[in-house]
Amino acid sequence: MNSFQKEVQSRKTFAIISHPDAGKTTITEKLLLFGGAIRDAGTVKARKTGKFATSDWMEIEKQRGISVTSSVMQFDYKDCKVNIVDTPGHQDFSEDTYRTLMAVDSAVMVVDAAKGIEDQTMKLFKVCRMRGIPIFTFINKMDRQGKEPLELLAELEEVLGIESYPMNWPIGMGKDFEGIYDRYNNRIEQFKVDGDDRYIPLNEDGELEGSHPLMDSPLYEQTLDEIMLLNEAGNEYSVERIADGELTPVFFGSALTTFGVQTFLDAFLDFAPSPQPRQSSKGDIDPLSEEFSGFIFKIQANMNPKHRDRIAFLRICSGKFERGMSVNLSRTGKSINLSSSTQFMADERETVNTAVSGDIIGLYDTGNYQIGDTLTVSRDMFQFEKLPQFTPEIFMKVSAKNVLKQKHFHKGINQLVQEGAIQLFKTVTMEEYLLGAVGQLQFEVFENRMKNEYNTDVIMERVGNKMARWVEGNEVDEKLNSSRSILVKDRYDQYAFLFENEFALRWFQDKNPDVKLYNPMDGK
Ligand code: GDP
Numbered sequence: 001m002n003s004f005q006k007e008v009q010s011r012k013t014f015a016i017i018s019h020p021d022a023g024k025t026t027i028t029e030k031l032l033l034f035g036g037a038i039r040d041a042g043t044v045k046a047r048k049t050g051k052f053a054t055s056d057w058m059e060i061e062k063q064r065g066i067s068v069t070s071s072v073m074q075f076d077y078k079d080c081k082v083n084i085v086d087t088p089g090h091q092d093f094s095e096d097t098y099r100t101l102m103a104v105d106s107a108v109m110v111v112d113a114a115k116g117i118e119d120q121t122m123k124l125f126k127v128c129r130m131r132g133i134p135i136f137t138f139i140n141k142m143d144r145q146g147k148e149p150l151e152l153l154a155e156l157e158e159v160l161g162i163e164s165y166p167m168n169w170p171i172g173m174g175k176d177f178e179g180i181y182d183r184y185n186n187r188i189e190q191f192k193v194d195g196d197d198r199y200i201p202l203n204e205d206g207e208l209e210g211s212h213p214l215m216d217s218p219l220y221e222q223t224l225d226e227i228m229l230l231n232e233a234g235n236e237y238s239v240e241r242i243a244d245g246e247l248t249p250v251f252f253g254s255a256l257t258t259f260g261v262q263t264f265l266d267a268f269l270d271f272a273p274s275p276q277p278r279q280s281s282k283g284d285i286d287p288l289s290e291e292f293s294g295f296i297f298k299i300q301a302n303m304n305p306k307h308r309d310r311i312a313f314l315r316i317c318s319g320k321f322e323r324g325m326s327v328n329l330s331r332t333g334k335s336i337n338l339s340s341s342t343q344f345m346a347d348e349r350e351t352v353n354t355a356v357s358g359d360i361i362g363l364y365d366t367g368n369y370q371i372g373d374t375l376t377v378s379r380d381m382f383q384f385e386k387l388p389q390f391t392p393e394i395f396m397k398v399s400a401k402n403v404l405k406q407k408h409f410h411k412g413i414n415q416l417v418q419e420g421a422i423q424l425f426k427t428v429t430m431e432e433y434l435l436g437a438v439g440q441l442q443f444e445v446f447e448n449r450m451k452n453e454y455n456t457d458v459i460m461e462r463v464g465n466k467m468a469r470w471v472e473g474n475e476v477d478e479k480l481n482s483s484r485s486i487l488v489k490d491r492y493d494q495y496a497f498l499f500e501n502e503f504a505l506r507w508f509q510d511k512n513p514d515v516k517l518y519n520p521m522d523g524k
Contacts, residue, residue, distance in 0.1 A: 004320060004356065005288045011358030012272045013083040013315075015100055017125060018110035019118035020090050023140040027110055027255040028073070028084060034262055035075030035082060071300075071313065072360045080269050085360060089120060093439035095420065096298045098390045099371065101127045103297045103315035103360060106134045106272045109248070110255075113139050113146030113173070117159045123438075125160050126521055130388065132245045136268050137164065138261075143191070143254040145174035150226070156248065163235045163247045167267055168260070169227060170252040172219040180252050180260055181223050183230075184267050188214070191259055242271055275358035278317045280374070282382040285318050287357035292319030292327065293376035295384040296369050299419055300362075301449060312365040314375060317384065321355040330374040330381040338363060338375075371420030389520045392423050392436030395463035395498060396443055399433065405456050412454030417491055422446045425488035425496070428478050434463060434488060434498075466498035467505050472516035480512060 001009070018024045073084045085104050087097045101107065107128045109121060128135050139152055149170055156164045171178040179190040188200045188208065203209045206227065214220050241247035249271065253260020275287035285293055298313040326337050355361050374383045400409035413433070417424045423436040437443055443460060450456045466486070476495045481487035484500040485508050497517065499505040509517065
């Protein structure tokens with residue numbers, strides 16, 4: 001292996017998926033501390049976005065430089081170069097959150113032990129599943145009373161449909177939390193003990209030897225019973241199934257007290273894949289190939305309102321990026337010089353000079369790029385596989401405030417839709433425009449950018465939450481349109497129904513068995 005290939009192999013690029021408050025920020029911070037990327041705990045936390053009103057958006061974006069700078073956090077740990085790609089959540093939840101998952105090679109799912117699998121985790125999980133990337137589970141907040149660990153495993157299986165393999169197992173929880181029984185390292189890690197004494201090795205039967213106060217605890221006995229149960233009746237350990245995303249290794253810990261996090265990180269890096277090949281129009285692109293290529297998975301606009309510049313985030317899929325290099329934009333055939341690029345670090349934004357497969361770089365964009373664009377030095381200008389369509393869940397009717405500004409209005413909408421900021425649908429009956437999004441923020445950004453970039457005030461009317469299902473074969477009787485099943489066309493002229501709720505969807509399916517519907521996020 002040459003030095004370039006070694007560089008690529010050292011990359012571990014992943015995202016953390018979770019529901020708000022599960023502890024993503026806390027765990028990220030601890031990971032960065034281990035990696036020496038930040039000096040003080042609290043650095044990431046301080047950057048968390050607060051609540052904000054629509055009108056404040058620009059201002060917030062500016063202040064948010066931070067939440068933006070933490071888009072990718074890179075640090076060295078042991079022999080690895082770790083890239084944590086931030087998945088914006090909370091009020092920031094949007095299609096970009098999903099798209100970020102297209103740019104990583106694995107995902108870490110953080111679950112609050114008391115809450116189990118929550119809504120946002122489930123949505124993000126689905127996207128990871130669709131890609132078949134390995135998913136690692138960290139069950140957090142063991143220092144608090146939570147659900148029974150066996151119940152949590154059952155939930156993973158029932159709610160998410162993924163099998164699990166506990167790499168370690170909690171000994172008690174909450175006030176009685178004693179630590180974890182670490183199956184992977186065959187040791188016990190004690191919660192209430194610091195320093196080297198924290199770890200007690202187990203014998204080959206997986207039991208404590210000699211005398212130890214823990215041996216008298218009924219919790220230890222219970223743990224041994226549960227471990228026996230897992231050994232006998234639990235899922236079998238399989239490195240291949242972990243790699244295929246069919247089996248999730250499960251770790252228990254408490255991010256807040258920095259317990260179990262390093263144990264998790266060490267094991268995670270043993271399993272987390274290095275950059276993987278990517279499908280393209282000319283077959284799989286090998287990350288170890290030296291010919292530079294990558295794709296854009298996210299465009300962040302208005303970071304600097306004065307200049308209206310945007311940052312396009314590019315995942316490098318092969319070769320090496322060098323500042324000032326010329327690349328081809330496959331969609332247009334244009335050659336572009338990558339003179340200014342930014343990589344986002346935890347502590348500061350710094351200009352990056354080189355980066356390799358697996359890394360993510362931010363490119364200044366003056367309007368050249370769209371989401372999904374391929375950049376490559378290859379002369380045959382292949383294209384990476386299209387990014388999937390994500391099912392929008394919230395809808396708004398949109399029109400121009402000033403009828404004389406229709407031209408600006410259409411231009412603005414078309415560009416923003418093409419760029420991937422929001423999805424556009426047209427009702428078949430009234431030819432009204434409906435915007436679809438996965439998060440409220442997308443509407444706010446849309447409204448703001450229409451005003452500032454296209455000089456158009458828009459009227460937005462809430463249509464509310466809908467379940468969007470596309471029509472297979474794209475043939476449908478337009479008379480099936482009703483208020484509870486609104487028939488629309490997407491921007492590719494594909495038919496879809498927007499259902500009032502689950503009930504309306506089922507009712508429709510019962511009445512119209514010939515109309516085959518699908519959800520693009522269920523994978524086909
Ligand atoms: P995020 O929204 O997923 O980024 O969650 P945060 O990291 O901000 O954590 C949400 C809240 O849970 C904060 O008040 C944290 O201090 C708290 N928290 C995080 N990890 C733990 C933990 O291991 N134990 C306990 N008791 N609280 C935690």
